Amino acid sequence: MPYLLIAPTIAVLLALSIYPLFYAIKVSFQTGTGDAVRWSVANFARLASDGFFLSALAHTFIYAAIALTFEFLLGLWLAVLLDRPLRGRTLFRSALLIPMMLPPVVVGVVWRLMLNADFGAVNGTLKGAGVNTEALTWTASPLLAFASVIAVDIWQWTPFMFLVLLAGLQAIPQEPYEAALIDGSSAWQTFRHVTVPLLKPAILIALLLRTMDLMRVFDQIFILTEGGPGFSTETVSLYIYRTAFRFADFGYAAAMSFVLLLLTNIVSFGYIRLLQKQEAA
Amino acid sequence: MSQKKFRLKGWSKYVVLTAALVIAIAPVYWMLSISLKTEVDQFAVPPRWIAFAPTLAHYYDAFFARSFGRYLVTSLTVATLSTICAVTLGTLAAYGLARFKLRAGLDRRLSMWILSTRMFPPIVTAVPLFLMMRDLRLLNTITALVIVYTALNLPFVVWMMRGFFRELPKELEEAAMVDGDSRLGALRRVILPLVTPGLAATAVFCLIVSWNEFLLGLVLTQTDASMTLPVGIAGRVTQYEIKWGVMSAAGVVAMIPILVFAMAVQKYLVRGLSLGAVKG
Numbered sequence: 001m002p003y004l005l006i007a008p009t010i011a012v013l014l015a016l017s018i019y020p021l022f023y024a025i026k027v028s029f030q031t032g033t034g035d036a037v038r039w040s041v042a043n044f045a046r047l048a049s050d051g052f053f054l055s056a057l058a059h060t061f062i063y064a065a066i067a068l069t070f071e072f073l074l075g076l077w078l079a080v081l082l083d084r085p086l087r088g089r090t091l092f093r094s095a096l097l098i099p100m101m102l103p104p105v106v107v108g109v110v111w112r113l114m115l116n117a118d119f120g121a122v123n124g125t126l127k128g129a130g131v132n133t134e135a136l137t138w139t140a141s142p143l144l145a146f147a148s149v150i151a152v153d154i155w156q157w158t159p160f161m162f163l164v165l166l167a168g169l170q171a172i173p174q175e176p177y178e179a180a181l182i183d184g185s186s187a188w189q190t191f192r193h194v195t196v197p198l199l200k201p202a203i204l205i206a207l208l209l210r211t212m213d214l215m216r217v218f219d220q221i222f223i224l225t226e227g228g229p230g231f232s233t234e235t236v237s238l239y240i241y242r243t244a245f246r247f248a249d250f251g252y253a254a255a256m257s258f259v260l261l262l263l264t265n266i267v268s269f270g271y272i273r274l275l276q277k278q279e280a281a
Numbered sequence: 282m283s284q285k286k287f288r289l290k291g292w293s294k295y296v297v298l299t300a301a302l303v304i305a306i307a308p309v310y311w312m313l314s315i316s317l318k319t320e321v322d323q324f325a326v327p328p329r330w331i332a333f334a335p336t337l338a339h340y341y342d343a344f345f346a347r348s349f350g351r352y353l354v355t356s357l358t359v360a361t362l363s364t365i366c367a368v369t370l371g372t373l374a375a376y377g378l379a380r381f382k383l384r385a386g387l388d389r390r391l392s393m394w395i396l397s398t399r400m401f402p403p404i405v406t407a408v409p410l411f412l413m414m415r416d417l418r419l420l421n422t423i424t425a426l427v428i429v430y431t432a433l434n435l436p437f438v439v440w441m442m443r444g445f446f447r448e449l450p451k452e453l454e455e456a457a458m459v460d461g462d463s464r465l466g467a468l469r470r471v472i473l474p475l476v477t478p479g480l481a482a483t484a485v486f487c488l489i490v491s492w493n494e495f496l497l498g499l500v501l502t503q504t505d506a507s508m509t510l511p512v513g514i515a516g517r518v519t520q521y522e523i524k525w526g527v528m529s530a531a532g533v534v535a536m537i538p539i540l541v542f543a544m545a546v547q548k549y550l551v552r553g554l555s556l557g558a559v560k561g
Contacts, residue, residue: 001377001381001464002377002378002380002381002383002388003377003383004377005373005374005376005377006373006374006377006378006391008370008373008374009370009371009373009374009395009435009439010374010391010395012370012431012432012435013395013398013432013435013436015432016406016410016428016429016432017398017401017406017432018398019409019413020406020409020410020413021401021405021406021409023409023412023413024405024406024408024409027408027409027412077297078297078298078301081294081297081298082298086294088298092298092301092302094544094547095302095305095306096301096302096305097543097547097550098305098306098309098540099305099308099309101489101539101540101542101543102309102536102539103492103493103495103511103535103536103539104493104495104511105493105495105511105514105515105532105535106312106511106514106532106535106536108515108518109312109514109518109528109529109531109532110308110309110311110312110532111308112518112528113308113311113312113315113525113528113529114308114311118324119323119324119326119328119525121307121308121311121328121330124326124327124328125327125328127326127327128326128327128328155304155305155308159305160554163550163551163554164551164554164555164559167551167559168559171559201559202559205555205558205559206555206559209554209555212400212402215402216402216403216404218403218404218495218496219495219496222495222499222515223515223518236404237402237404237496240404240407240408241404241407241496241500244407244408244411245411245500250408250412253408254408254409257402257404257405257408258405260402260404260405261401261402261405264400264401264402265400268397268400271400271558272393272396272397272400274558275396275556275557275558276393278558
C-alpha cells in the first residue's frame with residue numbers, strides 16, 4: 001500500500017532528475033557530434049586550462065561571498081528591528097518581502113529601467129541632486145556592472161534572510177531574556193550570548209539555502225547584463241548556458257555542470273544533515 | 282536606560298525601516314509608473330515619480346498588438362497543470378511516507394533522497410533535459426514544460442505535505458478505519474479536510490515556482506506558441522531595449538498574480554521557503 005502511493009513520485013523523479021543526470025554523465029564523456037562522436041575525458045581535461053571557466057568560477061564565488069555577507073547582515077538587522085511589537089509592523093514586514101517574491105525576470109526588467117545610464121531613475125535622481133553621472137554607466141562598464149548585479153541580488157534576497165531570521169527570533173522564548181536582564185547584561189551582551197546562540201539553527205538554514213541559490217545564479221544576470229560587458233558578470237551557470245545553447249557544445253557544458261553540482265552538493269549536504277538532526281529531535 | 286535615549290532609539294528605528302521600505306518598493310513602483318507613462322514622461326529628466334498623465338496604451342500594445350497575451354495564456358496553462366500534477370502525486374507520496382514505517386528505514390531514506398533531487402542546480406539538468414526533449418520531439422511544447430515543472434515541484438510538495446500529515450495524530454484515521462472506512466477513504470474523508478489549508482498553501486507555492494521559472498523555460502521553448510511570460514519578456518528585453526512601456530507592462534502583469542499569491546500564503550511563507558526546516 002505505501003509503495004503504491006510513493007511509486008508514481010519516485011518514477012517521475014527517476015525519469016526527470018536521475019536519468020538526466022546519467023544522461024549528462026554520458027554526454028560529458030563525448031566529444032564531436034553525430035557519427036563523429038568519440039569517447040574521451042577531453043571535456044574534463046579542458047576545464048583546468050579554460051580561462052573563461054576559471055574566471056566564471058571566480059565571479060560566482062566573489063558574487064556569492066559578497067551578496068551573502070550583505071544579505072545576512074542587513075537581514076539580521078531588519079529582523080532584530082522588527083522582532084519587538086511596533087506600530088506598522090505588519091505593513092513593514094509585508095512590504096519588505098515584495099522584492100523576494102517577484103519573478104527574477106521581472107527583477108531584471110525593473111533594474112534595467114532603474115540603472116539605464118541616460119533615463120534610469122537612479123541616474124535621473126542623482127542628476128536632480130546635482131551629481132555628475134557621466135561616469136556612472138552601471139551595466140555598461142565591467143566593474144560597475146559586477147557591483148550592480150550584486151546590489152540587485154542583495155536588493156532581492158535580503159528579504160529572504162530577514163524573513164527566516166525573524167521567524168527564528170520569534171520562536172525564541174522570553175525566559176532567557178529575562179534571565180539576562182536580571183544578570184544585568186547590556187543589550188549587546190544579551191544579543192551576543194542569548195540571541196545568537198538560540199538563533200543559530202535559523203541562521204544556518206538561511207545561510208545554506210542562500211548559498212545554494214547564489215552558486216547557481218542565472219536569471220537576473222541574464223536579463224541585466226547577459227554576462228557582459230565582455231565576460232565581467234559571467235557566472236558558471238551563464239557560461240554553461242552559453243556553451244550548451246549558443247555553441248552547442250553539450251559535452252563540455254555537461255562536464256562543467258558536474259563541477260557546479262559537486263560544489264553545490266557540499267553545501268546541500270550540510271543542509272540535509274541539519275534537517276535530519278532536526279527530524280531526529 | 283534613560284527615557285530620552287529610549288525615544289531616540291524608537292525614532293532611528295523608524296528611519297531605518299522606512300528607508301528599507303522605500304528601497305524595497307521604489308524600483309517596483311518605478312516599473313509600474315513607466316508602464317503607465319507616455320514616452321515623453323518616461324524619458325523625462327529628472328524622473329517623474331508621481332506627476333504624469335497615465336495611459337493604458339502600453340498594456341494594449343503588449344498584450345493585444347504583440348504576443349504577450351499569448352505568453353500569458355501559456356504561463357497560466359503550464360502553471361495550473363503542473364501544479365495539479367505535482368500536488369496530486371506529491372500528496373499521495375507524502376501520505377505514504379508520513380504514515381507507514383517501511384523496511385530498513387526506507388521511508389526516511391526515500392524522503393531524504395527526494396529532497397536531494399531538489400538540490401540540483403537547474404542548469405545541471407537543463408542540458409540533458411533539452412537533449413531528452415529533443416529526442417522525444419517535445420521541444421517547444423507546453424507538454425514538456427508541464428512535465429518538467431511537475432518534477433521540479435514534486436520534492437517540495439512531498440516535504441511540505443509530509444510535514445503537515447505528521448502533525449496530525451494517527452488515531453484520526455484509525456478511528457475512521459474502525460468505523461469501516463478504507464485507508465484511502467479515511468484519507469479523503471478525515472485527513473484531507475484537516476490539511477486543506479496546508480495543501481492550499483503548498484499548491485500556491487507550486488504556482489509561484491512554475492510561474493517564475495525561467496531557465497528551463499528558456500531552454501525548452503523558443504517559439505511564440507510555447508513560451509511562458511518570463512521567457513517572452515526576456516527575449517524582448519534583449520531585442521528592443523527602447524520599448525520601455527511594453528516591457529514594463531509585461532513585467533507588471535507577470536508580477537501581479539505572484540504578489541496576490543504571496544499575500545495569500547504569508548502564514549506559511551517561512552515554512553515553504555525553508556522546506557519545513559524553520560516553522561514560522
